[in-house]
Amino acid sequence: MLSIVRITLKGIFRDRIFQGIMALSLFFVFIPSVASLSMRQVTELSTTLSLSLISFIMLLLAVFLGATSIWKDIERRYTFSVLSLPVSRSTYLVGRFLGIAIFMLIAALFLGSAAIVSIKIASLTYPPARPLLWFAIITSIVFDALKYIIVVAVSMTLATVSTSFFLPVFGAISIFMAGTVTQQVFDYLHTPSAQAAVSAAIRKAALVLYYLLPNLGGFDLKVHAIYAIPLNTQGLLLTGVYFLAYTGIVMSVGALLFARREMK
Amino acid sequence: MSAVSRPVVALLVSLTIYGVVLGSFSDYMKLKPIEEKLGYLPSTSFLRYASADHKELVGASLVMKVIMYFGGIAEKQQANVIVQPPDYRGMSGILHGAVKLDPYNMDAYYFAQSFLTWEVKQYKIANDLLDYGMKYRSWDWMLPFFAGFNSSYFMRDYPAAATYYKRAGELSGSDLSKLLAGRYMQEAGQTELAIAYLTTMEKGERNQSVRRNYQLRLSAFKEVRKIEMARDRFKEAKGYLPTTVEQLSQGGFLSTVPLDPYGGQFYLEADGKVATTSKFAFAGAKKAAKQNAGETR
Numbered sequence: 001m002l003s004i005v006r007i008t009l010k011g012i013f014r015d016r017i018f019q020g021i022m023a024l025s026l027f028f029v030f031i032p033s034v035a036s037l038s039m040r041q042v043t044e045l046s047t048t049l050s051l052s053l054i055s056f057i058m059l060l061l062a063v064f065l066g067a068t069s070i071w072k073d074i075e076r077r078y079t080f081s082v083l084s085l086p087v088s089r090s091t092y093l094v095g096r097f098l099g100i101a102i103f104m105l106i107a108a109l110f111l112g113s114a115a116i117v118s119i120k121i122a123s124l125t126y127p128p129a130r131p132l133l134w135f136a137i138i139t140s141i142v143f144d145a146l147k148y149i150i151v152v153a154v155s156m157t158l159a160t161v162s163t164s165f166f167l168p169v170f171g172a173i174s175i176f177m178a179g180t181v182t183q184q185v186f187d188y189l190h191t192p193s194a195q196a197a198v199s200a201a202i203r204k205a206a207l208v209l210y211y212l213l214p215n216l217g218g219f220d221l222k223v224h225a226i227y228a229i230p231l232n233t234q235g236l237l238l239t240g241v242y243f244l245a246y247t248g249i250v251m252s253v254g255a256l257l258f259a260r261r262e263m264k
Numbered sequence: 265m266s267a268v269s270r271p272v273v274a275l276l277v278s279l280t281i282y283g284v285v286l287g288s289f290s291d292y293m294k295l296k297p298i299e300e301k302l303g304y305l306p307s308t309s310f311l312r313y314a315s316a317d318h319k320e321l322v323g324a325s326l327v328m329k330v331i332m333y334f335g336g337i338a339e340k341q342q343a344n345v346i347v348q349p350p351d352y353r354g355m356s357g358i359l360h361g362a363v364k365l366d367p368y369n370m371d372a373y374y375f376a377q378s379f380l381t382w383e384v385k386q387y388k389i390a391n392d393l394l395d396y397g398m399k400y401r402s403w404d405w406m407l408p409f410f411a412g413f414n415s416s417y418f419m420r421d422y423p424a425a426a427t428y429y430k431r432a433g434e435l436s437g438s439d440l441s442k443l444l445a446g447r448y449m450q451e452a453g454q455t456e457l458a459i460a461y462l463t464t465m466e467k468g469e470r471n472q473s474v475r476r477n478y479q480l481r482l483s484a485f486k487e488v489r490k491i492e493m494a495r496d497r498f499k500e501a502k503g504y505l506p507t508t509v510e511q512l513s514q515g516g517f518l519s520t521v522p523l524d525p526y527g528g529q530f531y532l533e534a535d536g537k538v539a540t541t542s543k544f545a546f547a548g549a550k551k552a553a554k555q556n557a558g559e560t561r
Binding site: 037038039040041044045048049051052055056126129130147176177180181184216220222223226227 | 312313316317318319320321324328331366368369370371374375401403404406469470471474
């Protein structure tokens, strides 16, 4: 499996899509000057812009790497040569996934460092009203990476059953969008006004979706990072365990589906 | 035509058309009514769902949009170019939407406070917004400081103002709020209260348009204070209230004739209160001038 992980990482670094997406990180240079337009919260705005840029780049990386990795292998018939080796299909899939997941963490480290530099510059020029909480900023970036690793798992699982890259790309984007709002929908459905307005059947369907779709809202710690609001350690631990369990479930389903897939 | 020269010709033709149209297009965009540029805001509920994990970014960009829009109009007003007054209702709507997306965004509260009170006179809306912000920015002394000023200066609700100032004093640890709480809780101290508030705001302001706005208002209030002090000296000396500002300058109580930076003229109301025809706004001065022209005709 280690060799698959290594090959995956090497492949990503050589990929042109990756290079193009990472070129977006040049925008970090402009963040301090754009943030200086704020009236009262220059550092906070520069943190907002940095974290949003990281999130946007990581979403692109997660969707394209997750969706195209398996699909490209099948399309170029690399899978045949790999699977003729004494490697099971699940090992191959998990190896690919781990390679991309490690890459996402490396990307988070690189982008996070750029973000920290641009936030530091903004904070030195216009000191914030409240001291920066670096721990919250770093944790927010790490949890962002975990969130996009879930998106990678989802898009790879979709790729195991799809014959084109449309389903994994658009499916992963849709699940990402839905995953960021499931908690809001869940909270809304428990308000008295929703209890009266929404029928019981729709409420049940929404509840099923709530448990089925990834709850990505828990991984969004931007507000803590931007406004130096202390983090809840227990909540972070729970989110970490949720990440392991959900990724495990999705990848197991992916491995089962991939094992049954016919290769022509 | 060879295969290579065809795209080159196409490129040259496109570049020529681009060059021809660019100037007119820029002129058209420059002349486009400024109101159009504030644009339309989709419902906040929609934005909350559509902005995925970028709520803070969308909130900040909405605030920026309003600041840029206002800055454009303010610059023209200060350069004496006649423009429609800003769409304050639209600005307020967008800022309310922004804090629904990011309830911690200080720029939104700060900017809403700057125009919802003096310009629009929607004190209740301003304080409701500040109360909402205080629930989230529980460490910030500025929000109760603003709310305290609105309560005492505009709404004359002194018990509420005292509560806000107390909170602001506790959070900031500075004496300013406590000072405001004690010293100006009376009708007579209103102008001084406004001067103290505006001085604080003007000092901390980095945005040039907003800062200039504060400076203008501050200089207007300093002029008002001068007239008030002259009026009080007049009353002390003569035993009755003056009826016009001219009476004060002719009697030697005012060394110079006070100038309203908004272009209006100061006058005394029947109870001695100092007022101006501009109502402390450029639009007010123009309206008053128009009315005067109508009366003389």
